[in-house]
Amino acid sequence: MSGTQDAWSEVGERFAAWGKQVAERYKESSGPAREAAKESQRKLEEAAHDITDVLDRAFTALGDTIRDEGAKNDLKQAVRALGDAVAVTVTEAAEQVRRRVG
Secondary structure, three states: OHHHHHHHHHHHHHHHHHHHHHHHHHHHOOOHHHHHHHHHHHHHHHHHHHHHHHHHHHHHHHHHHHHOHHHHHHHHHHHHHHHHHHHHHHHHHHHHHHHHHO
């Protein structure tokens, strides 16, 4: 029994020593590389915050504009103008096709 117990104690000691080496290297690597990673993370979080702010302002502006009667009227006129432009374009294209074919 003593041989088995000694063998497993040896295993435990070896893994403990290896674990200490990993821990030391981890602590050593927490210098400049870790600081650079933290700075990158901070920049990403700041960019995400900025994007959220821009989207919030854009959707607020869109909502405010949609509720404004003058803006609704302007949008109706713009859509009507778009429809007229499409109709004129189709009519002119049809006339050109008729002239060439006819």
